[in-house]
Amino acid sequence: MPQPPIKPRATLTQPATKLLPSSLLSELLGRVDTDKRLVILDMGHAMASTVRFFGEYRCQLNFIDLCAEPFIVTPDHELSHNQRVILMREVLRLAPSAKIDICLFWDVFNYLDDAYIKALIEALEPYISPATAALVINPRDSRCYLPFCRYGIADQDHFMQIDNIGAQPTVFARSQRELNNLIDYFAIDRGRLISEGRAEYLLFENRDIDKTDRSMI
Amino acid sequence: MFSKYRKFINGSDDTSLDTDNKANNLGPAGQNALVGVGVTIEGQVLSHEDIVIAGKVQGALIAKNHHVHIAKSGVITADITAKIISIEGLVTGNITGSESVSLTATSIVYGNIECPRVSLEDGAKFKGSIEMNPGEPTQSVLPIFSVSNGKVRKSIIESGQIGTKASSL
Numbered sequence: 306m307p308q309p310p311i312k313p314r315a316t317l318t319q320p321a322t323k324l325l326p327s328s329l330l331s332e333l334l335g336r337v338d339t340d341k342r343l344v345i346l347d348m349g350h351a352m353a354s355t356v357r358f359f360g361e362y363r364c365q366l367n368f369i370d371l372c373a374e375p376f377i378v379t380p381d382h383e384l385s386h387n388q389r390v391i392l393m394r395e396v397l398r399l400a401p402s403a404k405i406d407i408c409l410f411w412d413v414f415n416y417l418d419d420a421y422i423k424a425l426i427e428a429l430e431p432y433i434s435p436a437t438a439a440l441v442i443n444p445r446d447s448r449c450y451l452p453f454c455r456y457g458i459a460d461q462d463h464f465m466q467i468d469n470i471g472a473q474p475t476v477f478a479r480s481q482r483e484l485n486n487l488i489d490y491f492a493i494d495r496g497r498l499i500s501e502g503r504a505e506y507l508l509f510e511n512r513d514i515d516k517t518d519r520s521m522i
Numbered sequence: 523m524f525s526k527y528r529k530f531i532n533g534s535d536d537t538s539l540d541t542d543n544k545a546n547n548l549g550p551a552g553q554n555a556l557v558g559v560g561v562t563i564e565g566q567v568l569s570h571e572d573i574v575i576a577g578k579v580q581g582a583l584i585a586k587n588h589h590v591h592i593a594k595s596g597v598i599t600a601d602i603t604a605k606i607i608s609i610e611g612l613v614t615g616n617i618t619g620s621e622s623v624s625l626t627a628t629s630i631v632y633g634n635i636e637c638p639r640v641s642l643e644d645g646a647k648f649k650g651s652i653e654m655n656p657g658e659p660t661q662s663v664l665p666i667f668s669v670s671n672g673k674v675r676k677s678i679i680e681s682g683q684i685g686t687k688a689s690s691l
Contacts, residue, residue: 368650
């Protein structure tokens, strides 16, 4: 009787990789005009799958891994808001005229306290237009554990998820409403549950929305 | 392939280099320039052949119609311009490739990349922007022959301009 092939065991040096179904990624991608040159901001670790995916498009793909910045590990609580905004602008280093079409925040908000989120949002403002669409991964609610992963785009319906190695920075878990109130001119348009106690949110610029009572999931 | 340079690149007789060279489409040893692991160059490196950098380069690295390979031990603080660029080591600077740029899992790159085709392996550490245009013609040079008044003429044009220039010959 033929034996099934022996699968090699995963080692500690090979982080686990898996596909994560997404309902909102296709909506995000469907909103952008792919006939023009796209500007994409990925606020996570550069992933092969994301580069491969956007390699089909005429685009500028910016990788700015905020989790690699020292202020994530040792945030300076003495800084003023303006100093934090300047710090974020130095990290972003986008061309002054750039307008972002797709902003992939992934789970970065979970590693920033409220003051740093506000600074990031303000630093990004010159690059955001009404056409900007953004994507966020967040715990389903503030009590859920957040897996320590890096994310990429595998295809229109799937994220690529790779387990991170090392110590997870402090997680500032927030409910959808708490996050929505922090992101100023962005508003969570809709959310969908994904695996392991997480949710994905689709964000658009919306300055007129009433954020006092919304529950999208 | 490249075996006689192995010890200069890796500091040992590491046989994995043979595989690396095949994977990176580098030519035979005799057709490639090498900056060895113990070499530091400050200034502009202008190469008219494929080149492997296993040492340090500070300044600029230009090999417009050739392949530049940065080995694991390579430390580059320079802008790189080449046809094909493959990186296993550390690069701080902007990278312009006319055909392809590939970053392996061991690479660390701080800078902006501009190239029609860019590939990156998971594990690579990259901070910067990638400007991609998959429809952009590659800049490889092809000879074009045309017949005019009974004479055969040869002109060199860039592959992306065949349609325009060939019709005007």
